[in-house]
Amino acid sequence: MVTERGLQVLRAIVQDYVDTHEPVGSKSIVERHAFGVSAATIRNDMAMLEDEELITAPHTSSGRVPTDKGYRVFVDHLAELRPLSSAQRSAISTFLADPADLDDLLARTVRLLTQLTGQVALVQYPSFAAANVTHVELVALDPVRMLVIIVTDTGRVSQRLTSMPEHIDERDVPVLRAQLAELVTGRSVRAGSERVEALRASAPAERGPLDHALLALADVVGEELDEFRQDRLVMAGAATLAKREQDFRGSIHPLLEAIEEQVTLLRLMSEMAADDQGLAASIGRENEAFGLTEASIIASEYDAAIGRARVGLMGPTRMDYPSNLSAARAVARYLSRLLDEDEGRR
Numbered sequence: 001m002v003t004e005r006g007l008q009v010l011r012a013i014v015q016d017y018v019d020t021h022e023p024v025g026s027k028s029i030v031e032r033h034a035f036g037v038s039a040a041t042i043r044n045d046m047a048m049l050e051d052e053e054l055i056t057a058p059h060t061s062s063g064r065v066p067t068d069k070g071y072r073v074f075v076d077h078l079a080e081l082r083p084l085s086s087a088q089r090s091a092i093s094t095f096l097a098d099p100a101d102l103d104d105l106l107a108r109t110v111r112l113l114t115q116l117t118g119q120v121a122l123v124q125y126p127s128f129a130a131a132n133v134t135h136v137e138l139v140a141l142d143p144v145r146m147l148v149i150i151v152t153d154t155g156r157v158s159q160r161l162t163s164m165p166e167h168i169d170e171r172d173v174p175v176l177r178a179q180l181a182e183l184v185t186g187r188s189v190r191a192g193s194e195r196v197e198a199l200r201a202s203a204p205a206e207r208g209p210l211d212h213a214l215l216a217l218a219d220v221v222g223e224e225l226d227e228f229r230q231d232r233l234v235m236a237g238a239a240t241l242a243k244r245e246q247d248f249r250g251s252i253h254p255l256l257e258a259i260e261e262q263v264t265l266l267r268l269m270s271e272m273a274a275d276d277q278g279l280a281a282s283i284g285r286e287n288e289a290f291g292l293t294e295a296s297i298i299a300s301e302y303d304a305a306i307g308r309a310r311v312g313l314m315g316p317t318r319m320d321y322p323s324n325l326s327a328a329r330a331v332a333r334y335l336s337r338l339l340d341e342d343e344g345r346r
Helices: 004-020 026-032 039-051 068-076 086-095 102-117 170-184 189-202 209-229 239-243 253-261 263-271 284-290 321-345
Strands: 120-124 133-142 145-152 157-163 233-236 279-283 295-304 307-316
Touching: 004 026, 004 039, 004 068, 026 039, 068 279, 068 284, 068 321, 086 102, 086 321, 102 120, 102 233, 102 307, 102 321, 120 263, 133 170, 133 209, 145 209, 157 209, 170 189, 170 209, 189 209, 233 263, 253 263, 263 284, 263 295, 263 307, 279 284, 279 321, 284 295, 295 321, 307 321
Parallel strands: none
Antiparallel strands: 120 233, 120 307, 133 145, 145 157, 279 295, 295 307
16 A cells, blocks of 8 residues: 555656656655655655555666556556646647648647657547538549549548549539439438448449449549548657657567557557546556557547547657646647537538
8 A cells, every 4th residue: 555655755756767767766856855754764665665566676776767557656646737838838729720621630730749749649530430421522634534522521521533434524524423422412421331332232234334434433432431431540750769769668669560550559549548537548568468568658538520539649658647648638628629610610
């Protein structure tokens, strides 16, 4: 059982270890923190923390460093998050202002977060399976190339250039556009995708030129709607891992592989348990099932019109949890506000 002062000592060890990158001893704690007790008393507290496996000695006769369990207790007992500076708050509002679309907004979000924290930044796309298709547009670039544009009520826009199976007369473009609109507009992404499948299944064996063109375009629309339904993750700051490789106890290759594959990080981000503020953390060995025992991932939820998703950071277990959680929460709140305002304008 950890005492209240023991928790304060743990907090001091975590903070000092993050700041100095050096194991922390009782003498430095007395010098840097106003506990009002002797170094001998602090040593007793540290011994109890070591018995609880919250801190450990990396070398004989050295100071102590937090364990993964120690970081977990530290995060669970955070009294408050470190407030952002006025410059940081200004940077968030400036950097995220007036995005072109959701893709642009989320790309800016991860770039901003990695600049604020020096960690790998991660943002989940909200699931678009329940979004409604509001518009389908066709633009004939020449007789055999067509630009297919799909817009949803959440602001998601898809543009796909495709080659037609045969030449298309410009007079046929409005007809094809109307047929595709009848097929998917006003319906959810999921329902639209199902109607495209039904069209393919019911297509007659004998087809005219317009039938071939419609099926080719419907295939494109179906593929794009299926893409809308997929979970997606946007990331920035992978280069920071190489710069901070010495902060990791082992190899950073599993982290680089997770960044490249995305599926592992999507699962982890989705499964992390959040507190009543929408904040979540998964630390070190808690990530063993995902092959990421060298890393910590923290996240904050943001709200979109069609549901919730997460903004997160990935880095070494020795990270500045109060500042990183604060940055993720601030950016997530601003992201929610922007998306809410955008929804209100539509």
